Amino acid sequence: MEKNGNFLFILHSHIPYVLKHGEWPHGEYWLFEATAETYIPLLQMLERFKDKGIKPKITLGLTPVLIEQLKSDYFKEKFNKYLEFKIELLQKDKKEFERKNQNEYTMLALFWEKFYTDIQHLFNITYKKDIINRFKYFLDKGYIEILTSAATHGYLPLLGYDNNVRAQIKAGIDTYVKYFGKKPKGIWMPECAYRPKGLWKNPITKEVFIRKGVDEILVEEGIEYTFIDSPNLENASLFNQYGEKSLNPLGFEYKKTPYIPYKLASGLTLFVRDHITGYQVWSKHYGYPGDPFYLEFHKQKDTSGIKYWRITGANLDLAFKEIYSPDKAKERVNENAMHFAELITQILKKFKSETGLNGVLVAPFDAELFGHWWFEGPKWLEKVIENLKKIDGVEPATGIDILKNSPKTETITLKEGSWGENNDHSVWFNENTKWTWEKLYNTEKNFLAFLKKHKRKALLEKTLNKILKEAAKSLIIAEASDWQFLIHTQSGVDYVEERFNKHIGEVEKLISIAKNYLHQNTLSDEEKAFIEKVSRENIVFNNICLEWYLED
Incomplete structure (x- = not known):
């Protein structure tokens, strides 16, 4: 069999910190839905691969804040209540459909009841309420590779100081080691966002100073590879039209090919996102998730929130959606997976015929697309991997596999950018989000100034150390890129603004308490109560180290 190249499939999994901060429609339900509809179905897929003796070599990104939430006892208790509630709603639906002699809907209610009871059994019995540990099993056995990320998915190029960038990365690596027992080799840079070394002007304060490149800090912390978007190599973006026209997949030309890895002077290896396969999934009109026979995400039964309808037509009013058929959807999964x-x-064969090289096709997606937004997604991915095993010439691989076997890579310079709209920072920094950066930069500055001024006491004095660790936890939560993204997309804006302001306020008040403690050497009952309240509500990153902020 002649080899044409490798297929590197990445699922980037991330939910911001939501535990103890709201339930529905904004808050904990984001995490519960993703767990039931994406993370456990992905584990089910891996179990089936294990039974078939297939190592799919999928790369899974798990953000540290997601891992910390999934490992918490609070999550495990609340997730079970969520599943019980969904099953109770389905049983009510079933009785209603039976009473109305709606047999097709009754069968679908039974389908969904089995879905959730299976998830319940897997979570409690098979995985013993610890799905991260099961992902670790597949990591250790070589079925998957797991990437780390910045602690809370902080938007690294725009954080105010290298200290904050390093703390985000160190917290991410520390979480990885804590739960997977070894250091990560690869990282998913949040939003594929990058900034090179050199002079940097703060976009709010206009201060100018020399910054390390994001890549330099990653390499200093032992990271070997990451991922970038193709337009950051000055290639055209296929997502400007976002699926408004059909595409000739073999007729696209590049200034710099995305089908080989590159290196930066720092030593960091870059894998490049392929837009052709991305377009085939994300395109509004031509992407697989828009198939008329797939489950309609946006139409739900008013009394239960359960989805009983199929897409039917992309521009069809929700009122005219037709009933969903799992069997018909399965047929479309098989066809779409073979096409992919x-x-x-075809892409890798063409690349080899033109260059003589075995290419690397990199296809990264948000994991939550698979199962949550696109219900059939995990089954589609399973069929894609199985089909590749039957087709000569393409081998699924992880970044580590490719680094071991890849020929010498070209060293390049990389411009500042992201995988967002316009491939710049404009999704996260714009007129609607500017106020968040004004507050964040001021709070980062205040926290670092106080910590550096009182470095010795902060590290050695028990009470002051606890106060500032809680402040650091609140700060990295406030640094999450999710707040700006959701403001930009106008999704749950009231919730997002309340959350961001809350965490910024926590940091500022904890700094004030720390100042009072230094002068008075004691805490008031009110101050003690506030510290404990913040600690109870922010139950992630309890291993955070203040030293991480003092290395730059």
Whole structure:
């Protein structure tokens, strides 16, 4: 069999910190839905691969804040209550459909009841309420590779100081080691966002100073590879039209090919996102998730929130959606998966015929697309991997596999950018989000100034250390890129603004308490109560180290 190249499939999993901060429609339900509809179905897929003796070599990004939430006892208790509630709603639906002699809907209610009871059994019995540990099993056995990320998915290029960038990365690595027992080799840079070394002007304060490149800090912390978007190599973006026209997958030309890895002078290896396969999934009109026979995400039964309808037509009013058929959807999964596997093969064959090289096709996606937004997604991915095993010439691989076997890579310089709209920072920094950066920069500055001024006491004095650790936890939560992204997309803006302001306020008040403690050497009952309240509500990153902020 002649090899044409490798297929590197990445699922980036992330939910911001939501535990103890709201339930529905904004808050904990984001995490519960993703766990039931994406993370456990992905584990089910891996179990089936294990039974078939197939190592799919999928790369899974798990953000540290997601890992910390999934490992918490609070999550485990609340997730079970969520599943019980969904099953109770389905049983009510079923009785209603039976009473109305709506047999097709009754069968679908039974389908969904089995779905949730299976998830319940897997979570409690098979995985013993610890799905991270099961992902660790598949990591250790070589079925998958797991990437780390910045602690709370902080938007690294725009954080105010290298100290904050390093703390985000160190917290991410520390979480990885804590739960997976070894250091990560690869990282998912939040939003694929990058900034090179050199002079940097703060976009709010206009201060100018020399910054390390994001890549330099990653390499200093032992990271070997990451991922970037193709337009950051000055290639055209296929997502400007976002699926408004059909695409000739073999007729696209590049200034710099995305089908080989590159290196930066720092030594960091870059894998480049392929837009052709991305377009095939994300395109509004031509992407697989828009298939008329797939489950309609946006239409739910008013009394239960359960989805019983199929897409039917992309521009069709929700009132005219037709009933969903799991069997028909399964047929479409098989067809779409074969098309995708053949597309990968065609692209890599063309690349080899033109260059003589075995290419690397990199296909990264948000994991929550698979199962949550696109219900059939995990089954589709399973079929893609199985089909690639049947087609000569393309081998699924992880970044580590490719680094071990890849020929010498070209060293390049990389411009500042992201995988967002316009491939710049404009999704996260714009007129609607500017106020968040004004507050964040001021709070980062205040926290670092106090910590550096009182470094010795902060590290050695028990009470002061606890106060500032709680402040650091609140700060990295406030640094999450999710707040700006959701403001930009106008999704749950009231919730997002309340959350951001809350965490910024926590940091500022904790700094004030720390100042009072230094002068008075004691805490008031009110101050003690506030510290404990913040500690109870922010139950992630309890291993945070103040030293991480003092290295730059």
